[in-house]
Amino acid sequence: MKYHIITYGCQMNKSDSERMASVLENAGYKSAPNINGADLIIVNMCSVRQSAVDRVYGLSKKLANLKKNKPKLKTILTGCILETDRKKMKNKFDQIISNQELNHIIPIGRSALTLPIYSSSFSAYVPIMTGCNNFCSYCVVPYTRGREYSRPASEIISEVQRIIKKGYLEIILLGQNVNSYKNKKHFPELLKDIQNIPGNFWISFLTSHPKDFSDELIKVMANSSKICHYLHLAVQSGDDQILKKMNRNYTVGQYEKIIYKVRKIMPQINISTDIIVGFPGETKKQFANTKKLMQKIKFDMAYIAQYSPRPHTKAFQLKDNISAKEKKERAQILNQILKKTALQNNQKYIGKKVKALVVNPKQAKTKTLKKIRLDKPAVPGTFISCQITHAQAWKLIGHPLNTTQNHNINSD
Template sequence: MKYHLVSLGCQMNASDGERVRSVIENMGYQWTDNEEEANLIGILACSVRQKAIDKVYSKIHKWNLWKNKRNLITFVSGCILPSDLDKFLKLFDIIFQMKDLPKLPEMIQQYGITTPVGLQQGFDSQNENISEFWHVKPSYTSEFEAFVPIQNGCDKFCSFCAVPYTRGREVSRPSDEIVTEVQSLVERGFKSITLLGQNVNSYGLDKKGDEIDFPELLRRVGNLGNQLNKEFWIYFTSPHPRDMTDEVIEVIAQYKCLAKQIHLPIQSGDDKVLIHMNRKHGMEKYRQIVHTIKCLIPEATLFTDIIVGFTGESDDQFENTRKAMNEFKYNMAYIAMYSPRPGALSHRWFDDVSLDIKKERHHILTQDLKIHSKNYNSSMVGKTYRVLVKGQAKHDGYLAGLTEGRINVRFLSQEENLIGQFVDVKITSAADFSVEGEMITIKESVA
């Protein structure tokens, strides 16, 4: 018996997928890359983006046609809005929430006996018993990179976002479990570990007095790095500017294993648009955070998220976002054209920015980003960087990897045994979003 799983959307779904794989494989199913030979096919949906939902419908249409020729069970989970849920009930054999993942074997044995009433009751309490999900041991898809969830849900209620309605309110995972999982991964040789949550720097705020906060969690992981004396990088995503404190930045600066790369979503560079988005922070607050990062961790790279064409965004307001792009000189920005999502507050508002204008603004920001990224990458030429080798590059004869700041690097080598290892690369040339170099040494991690 074989299975196939498709994960759409963000890293949270990718991380959840590793636990889904573990449960399915414990039932005796074997993974296949070819969905056409699978007996069980699932998809982790993402209602946050319309393109992701469109892909779900495309996939399930094809899979249901296959049922005319062979036995096949389909399931869906992930970030699902009630409006999408109602439609999925008619298309999939099994629908479940992540908190109910331990019950998936029973659902499969019953061939997907899912009642709309029972399922809706479950979606009214998304994070109830979420600890059972966290206790599922993941089947990691990489031997050197891993995700470690530290919380689930969101309390911010940005007007454009559906996550609070798909994942529920914020619930923090016990810190002892997090540190234990990180330690286990490092001892097994993992080199890159990402702490995951919708708003990681609000970790512990839902359990005041009963749990540590995010800076202390980072400190404990940093101390773990000192104790284990192994080479690895710890990342986290995504923080929210509202809860980002100087202490978080101070802790990152203090510990070697805490990667000097920060993803700080700005969404817009205009204060009025930020209010409309219900972001609960202004540009001055954001500017202070970036200033602190530059002062305490001058070598850190800065990534962000930006939405163009949000409801009511004027030309002048977009220009303020462009000014922010040019002020902060991001190494990478994930730029999205706004699209209303059912369930989010902004879905009630008229989407008054045309698609053509959104495309134009997206293009303009992307061109600005290229300039700043290329300038930074050019400053790397002649310097040597530690690189985690991730795999073969698109160009034959080259390997590809990432610096600690997550800058893409390629270098001439056909030694596949280097994949998953750290190497030193001297940068020789730069492009818009990547650099090229020459490997000069291979330094083994200290055991």
């Protein structure tokens, strides 16, 4: 029997798919390279935006046609599923399993005993918690993933130890809000324990919420030789009134203070964010405040989304009164600012020698998780020293100074 998993959405969904693959292979299934060769197809969906849901609707039609010629084919829908979508999909898949139901079938801690089937041979996702208690007014995650649950620290550390022993070089800790991790230890304490595991590897984490971001976490990041100087900190809006309507529980001033503290102690940190344009009632003046914040913070990357009403959320009750055209124009304005600041930030790397993790023969990434296009091939899954020669908005250009496998380069 062969299986094929199709994954939409965030890194947490990708991690869930890797864990499902492990369970299936332990049960005797083999991986199929595409849907045509599979006896079981699992679709791991995302409900954060309507466009993601629409892709699953489109795929379901393709799977229905496939079943006409292969009647024994079994299809399962899982992932972040809203109840409204579950009802619409019930006749399109043989079985529907929500994320919360999936946690009972494949417990988040199962990997402490059986490691997932990782999509990379040197980079591994490790979920430390799941769910969310924040209930941002636009977000479905608390409804699709449930309330926060933090894995025991001992279980997480055991999993990371096993991964490092297998030669992995990058550990990516995952959670809807890693800052709120709490299971006898808080997140900074967990990071300290993980960085103390012997081995030459990097640690990064996704994602953080500004309201929980502590000075202690900043210190741990700055003082560690293993934690990547990369921070994804979603601001969502540069206007206090909009932030209040979003139920974000911080002000623009508080967000700016965090960024100031982080950059003071880690000047070259790579900071990315999420921004929503066209939130219900967002005036031109309120959007202008977001524009000013973008210009002031000078983000390295921003994932700019046009507001999409989601069922069950508090914002769904608000009138979506910003036109699609206006949302698109606002997104374009912010993307233009981003392209300029991203280039300026990347140009600071020119002439520097950095430690880099080779992702594929022609691409690597810095310890700040900046992409590097290599001007000559290097061995994937190795650390190299790299001279940065040029910069573009979304990547650096670099020359490998050594292309043999090296796990003991200490320069940053």
